[in-house]
Amino acid sequence: MxxxxxxxxxxxxxxxxxxxxxxxxxxxxxxxxAGFGWRPKFGGKGGxxxxxxxxxxxxxxxxxxxxxxxxxxxxxxxLDAAGVDASRVARIGQQGSGMSVAITxxxxxxxxxxxxxxxxxxxxxxxxxxxxxxxxxxxxxQNEMPEAVNLAAAKAARQVRVPVCLNAAPYRxxxxxxxxxxDILIVNAIEAEQFCGSPVFDLASARGAAEVLxxxxxxxxxxxxxxGVVGVARGQEPTAIPAIPVRVVSTHGAGDVFVGGFATALAxxxxxPDCLRAAxxxxxxxxxx
Numbered sequence: 001m002x003x004x005x006x007x008x009x010x011x012x013x014x015x016x017x018x019x020x021x022x023x024x025x026x027x028x029x030x031x032x033x034a035g036f037g038w039r040p041k042f043g044g045k046g047g048x049x050x051x052x053x054x055x056x057x058x059x060x061x062x063x064x065x066x067x068x069x070x071x072x073x074x075x076x077x078x079l080d081a082a083g084v085d086a087s088r089v090a091r092i093g094q095q096g097s098g099m100s101v102a103i104t105x106x107x108x109x110x111x112x113x114x115x116x117x118x119x120x121x122x123x124x125x126x127x128x129x130x131x132x133x134x135x136x137x138x139x140x141x142q143n144e145m146p147e148a149v150n151l152a153a154a155k156a157a158r159q160v161r162v163p164v165c166l167n168a169a170p171y172r173x174x175x176x177x178x179x180x181x182x183d184i185l186i187v188n189a190i191e192a193e194q195f196c197g198s199p200v201f202d203l204a205s206a207r208g209a210a211e212v213l214x215x216x217x218x219x220x221x222x223x224x225x226x227x228g229v230v231g232v233a234r235g236q237e238p239t240a241i242p243a244i245p246v247r248v249v250s251t252h253g254a255g256d257v258f259v260g261g262f263a264t265a266l267a268x269x270x271x272x273p274d275c276l277r278a279a280x281x282x283x284x285x286x287x288x289x
Contacts, residue, residue, distance in 0.1 A: 006057060006058060006059045007057070007058050007059070007137045007138075007264060007267030007268040007269075008058065008059045008060075008061070008134075008135045008136045008137055008267065009050075009053045009058040009059070009060050009061075009136070009137065009138055009139075009140060009260075009263050009264060009267050010060075010061050010063070010132060010133065010136045010138070010139045010140070010157070010162070011046055011049055011050040011053065011060060011061070011062050011063070011084075011139075011140045012046065012062075012063040012064065012122075012127065012139065012140070012141055012145065012149065012150070012153040013044065013045055013046015013047065013049060013050070013062075013063075013064055013140065013141065013142045013144065013145055014044035014045050014046040014047065014064060014098055014114075014116070014119045014142060014144035014145055015043075015044040015046060015047040015064050015065070015066050015075045015079075015089070015097065015098055015118075015119065016043040016044035016047065016075075016097075016098040016099050016100045016114060016119075016144075017040065017042075017043070017071035017074055017075060017097055017098070017099040017100075018040065018041040018042070018043035018044075018099070018100050018101075018102055018112075019038060019039075019040060019041075019099070019100070019101045019102070020038060020039050020040070020041050020102050020104065020252070021035050021037075021038045021101065021102065021103045021104070022035055022036040022037050022038070022103075022104055023035035023036065023103055023104070023105060023106075024036075024105065024106050025105045025106065026103045026105050026109075026110075026111045027103075035103075040074070042074070042075060042078035042079075043100060043102075043253070044064075044075075044098055044100075044119070044144065045142040045144045045167065045169065045255075045256050045259075046062065046064055046140075046142055046144065046145070047062070047064070047075060047078070047079065048253050048256030048257070048260070049140050049142065049167070049256045049259045049260040049263070050062045050079065050082070050084045050140075050260070051078070051079070051082035051084060051260070052256055052257045052259070052260025052261055052264075052282065053140070053260040053261070053263055053264045054082050054083040054084050054260075055082070055260070056260060056261045056264035056265070056278070056282060057264055057268070058263070058264040058267060058268075059085070060083070060084045060085060061084075061085045061088065061132055061136070062079060062084050062085060062086050062088065062089055063088045063089065063122070063126060063127065063132065063153070064089050064090070064119060064122055064145075065089060065090040065091075065092050065118045065119055065121050065122040065123075066089060066090075066091060066092070066097045066098070066118050067091075067092055067093075067095045067096045067097035067117060067118040068091050068092065068093045068094070068095075069096060069097055071096070071097035071098075071099060072091060072097040072118070075097060076089065088126060088129070088132060090118075090121070090122065090123060090126070092118040092121045095117060095118045095121055096115075096117045096118065097117050097118050098114065098115060098116050098117040098118060098119040099114070099115050099117060100112050100113060100114040100115065101113050102252055104250050104252055107248070108248040108249060108250045108251055108287070109251055110250065110251060110252045112252075114144065116144070119144065119145060120146055122145065122146070122149050124148060124149050124151075124152030124153075127149075127152050127153050127156045128156060132156075133156065133157070133160045133162060136157075136160070136162045137162065137163075137266075137267035137268075138162060138163050138164075138165055138263050138266055138267045139153060139154070139157040139162050139163070139164050139165065140165050140167070140259060140260075140263045141153060141154065141164065141165065141166045141167070142166070142167045142168075142169060142259075143166075143167070143168050143169055143170055143171070143172055144169075144170070147172075147174075147175065147178060150166070150178060151175075151177070151178045151181070154166075154178060154181035154182065155181065157181075158181050163183040163184065163266075164181055164182050164183050164184070165182075165183065165184040165186065165259070165262075165263055165266075166182045166184070166185055166186070167186045167187075167255070167256075167259045168185060168186070168187050168191055168195070169187065169188065169191055169255065170191075171187075171190070171191045171194040171195070179216055179217070182217055183217070183218050183219060184217070184218070184219040184220075184221070184266075185213060185216075185217040185219070185220050185221070186220075186221040186223070186258075186259055186262065187213075187220075187221070187222055187223070188222070188223045188224070188225070188255055189201065189206065189222065189223070189224045189225065192206065192209040192210070192213070192222045193209070195209070195213060196208075196209045196212050196213065200222065200224065201224075202224060202227050203224060203227055203228055203230055203240045203242070206222040206223075206224045206227075206229075206230040206240075207222075207230045207232070207238050207240060209222055210222045210230050210231065210232040210238065211232055211238070213232075214232045214234060218233065218234050219231070219232070219233045219234070219272070220232045220233075221262065221276065223255060223258060223283075224243075225243070225251070226243050226248075227242070227243055228240065228241050228242040228243040228280065229241050229243075229258075229276055229279070229280055231272060231273070231276045233272045236272060239272065239273045239276055241273075241276050241277060241280050243280070243284065244280065244281060244284035246284050246285075246287060246288035247288055248287050248288065249287065249288060249289060250287065251287050253286060254283045254286050254287045255283070257279075257282050257283050257286040258279045258280070258282065258283040259279070260282070261278050261279035261281075261282035261283070262275050262276065262278070262279035264278075265278040265279065
């Protein structure tokens with residue numbers, strides 16, 4: 001049962017069975033690298049953000065799709081263990097679940113390849129269920145889902161006055177009709193550069209990118225990895241927060257933890273700078289453990 005004291009976050013997003021590979025370095029084209037080990041991991045930007053929001057204290061309702069396979073059962077089991085309401089995650093027959101392979105190097109950085117699988121079969125009609133939006137304070141979207149699904153979710157949220165937060169990762173151009181429904185845009189340095197066309201490499205350049213993007217979006221957050229995060233909200237002074245110094249174990253999933261923490265803090269009614277601080281701290285804990 002949902003407690004009135006906990007903010008409600010709706011996540012419409014991807015679910016991936018991640019295969020994590022540890023190696024001294026990521027291979028170049030045509031190169032084979034001997035790794036140290038591998039392990040399965042619950043993932044997908046949607047799933048990661050849902051789990052992070054639940055860990056941060058939100059009641060989370062997840063909308064997505066998995067295949068009727070072992071990967072899908074693994075993903076559903078992990079959503080349940082994280083305390084996420086997965087009753088609206090469809091089970092698609094004769095369709096493999098989404099998956100990815102991520103290689104983490106000795107420095108903790110990674111590269112990944114994703115296969116969407118059943119995620120692409122998410123039915124936009126499921127987003128019209130009024131119970132999905134009851135008491136909701138924010139909708140979290142990511143670009144691992146088809147834009148038609150994101151558009152349907154954003155329209156449904158707008159009808160019930162629920163703010164729309166888009167983590168525009170991976171980068172793709174946004175249709176004007178969809179962008180007009182996005183209240184909060186969260187991007188990393190690479191995605192900010194792709195949107196703006198100018199390099200983003202520190203907090204100063206991130207602030208410049210955020211201010212450019214604020215012409216299209218009411219609130220913009222640009223994360224810059226080990227340098228920190230910049231947020232620009234209309235009517236407020238820009239907020240720049242340095243990264244918390246930690247020993248990096250792996251950066252994989254850090255952006256999703258940031259988004260989940262930010263969405264939960266915002267849904268709980270915290271001030272914008274405090275939301276950035278809470279998300280920054282959650283991401284720092286994640287990369288160091």
